[in-house]
Amino acid sequence: MATFKAWVVEKGAGGQSLTFRDFDEADFMDGDVTVRVTHSGLNYKDGLALTGRSPVVRRWPMIPGIDFAGVVETSDDPAYRPGDTVVLTGWGVGETHLGAYAEKARVNGAWLVPLPAGLSAEQAMAIGTAGYTAMLSLMALEAHGLTPEHGPALVTGASGGVGSVAVALLARAGWHVIASTGRDAEADYLRGLGAAEIIDRAELSVPGKPLAKERWAAAVDAVGSTTLANVLASTRADGAVAACGLAQGMDLPTSVAPFILRGVALLGINSVTTPQPKRREAWARLAAELDLDKLAAMTTRVGLQDVDRLGEEILSGKVRGRTVVTIA
Numbered sequence: 001m002a003t004f005k006a007w008v009v010e011k012g013a014g015g016q017s018l019t020f021r022d023f024d025e026a027d028f029m030d031g032d033v034t035v036r037v038t039h040s041g042l043n044y045k046d047g048l049a050l051t052g053r054s055p056v057v058r059r060w061p062m063i064p065g066i067d068f069a070g071v072v073e074t075s076d077d078p079a080y081r082p083g084d085t086v087v088l089t090g091w092g093v094g095e096t097h098l099g100a101y102a103e104k105a106r107v108n109g110a111w112l113v114p115l116p117a118g119l120s121a122e123q124a125m126a127i128g129t130a131g132y133t134a135m136l137s138l139m140a141l142e143a144h145g146l147t148p149e150h151g152p153a154l155v156t157g158a159s160g161g162v163g164s165v166a167v168a169l170l171a172r173a174g175w176h177v178i179a180s181t182g183r184d185a186e187a188d189y190l191r192g193l194g195a196a197e198i199i200d201r202a203e204l205s206v207p208g209k210p211l212a213k214e215r216w217a218a219a220v221d222a223v224g225s226t227t228l229a230n231v232l233a234s235t236r237a238d239g240a241v242a243a244c245g246l247a248q249g250m251d252l253p254t255s256v257a258p259f260i261l262r263g264v265a266l267l268g269i270n271s272v273t274t275p276q277p278k279r280r281e282a283w284a285r286l287a288a289e290l291d292l293d294k295l296a297a298m299t300t301r302v303g304l305q306d307v308d309r310l311g312e313e314i315l316s317g318k319v320r321g322r323t324v325v326t327i328a
């Protein structure tokens with residue numbers, strides 16, 4: 001019997017439990033590629049899965065962890081051979097399909113991306129789902145026709161994972177970046193990533209007017225709820241907001257005013273099921289455009305044994321930037 005070590009979420013009469021235990025390979029779910037996982041990341045959704053705070057886990061037992069990098073052990077997919085280094089984000093891994101906080105994973109080859117040239121497996125997971133989502137957000141703003149010449153770009157939840165990478169990417173692309181954060185102490189950190197201005201998130205997190213002073217041409221919003229309503233209300237005419245997160249809440253208490261009176265566009269970002277061509281384009285751009293010194297500055301390393309305490313930490317907004325989980 002072949003087993004490997006994994007964090008496992010189980011559901012019992014007393015609610016959800018999380019244990020670190022041996023997992024039998026015979027209990028793997030269907031998939032045509034088996035990967036020795038070397039690194040994973042910590043994302044907001046991992047916090048929800050680890051704590052059971054929201055019902056992101058929809059199959060029990062579940063190995064949480066929504067993204068990984070690792071080395072192919074066996075493959076029935078002609079696109080991958082043993083020894084290839086691969087990256088996975090999304091596709092329900094860690095939610096409906098056994099996930100990343102484990103020494104091994106079996107997944108569909110169609111979900112994988114080869115490790116982009118120029119990145120190590122650790123750097124790929126320092127970027128992780130959050131950084132990849134930041135790139136999808138930048139791509140959506142660009143596809144809308146926006147450039148730094150149109151005006152500043154706002155990033156909300158700026159000290160978090162999506163936010164930190166978004167600040168670095170937008171600054172590198174020439175934008176005047178306004179970083180919104182609730183953490184005064186992270187002002188120097190955000191300036192180091194390229195933020196030109198810092199604003200207090202309290203300005204945006206309480207209900208405001210349907211239309212307010214025009215302040216930014218573009219925004220990457222990781223926060224949702226009242227914050228997103230205020231972000232829309234202060235977006236310049238014909239600007240756009242890439243909505244990717246819900247750290248404040250799932251609701252959106254807004255009006256049609258920014259859309260019909262200013263032509264503001266709300267661009268939805270879904271990183272989970274992005275088709276392969278766009279996925280690979282995003283990873284290639286991350287490898288080419290993300291300053292690796294800035295990536296290092298936003299990265300904290302932990303071991304697989306630390307995962308159980310990290311769920312609460314990320315949900316309470318205490319985690320800065322990105323956290324890489326080293327597995328092997």
Ligand code: NDP
Pocket residue numbers: 042043044045129130133156157158159160161162163180181182183201205222223227243244245246247248269270271272314315317318319321
């Ligand atoms: P993090 O926890 O790292 O970042 C979230 C940040 O939001 C925090 O660091 C904090 O930033 C801010 N924040 C937290 N709570 C609140 C609050 N109550 N009100 C206002 N701001 C708050 O998470 P991630 O970066 O991993 O993810 C960010 C969001 O993006 C999550 O909601 C996540 O689910 C979503 N997401 C969506 C994806 C998609 O496919 N659409 C993919 C990846 C993530 P600060 O302290 O600077 O204010």
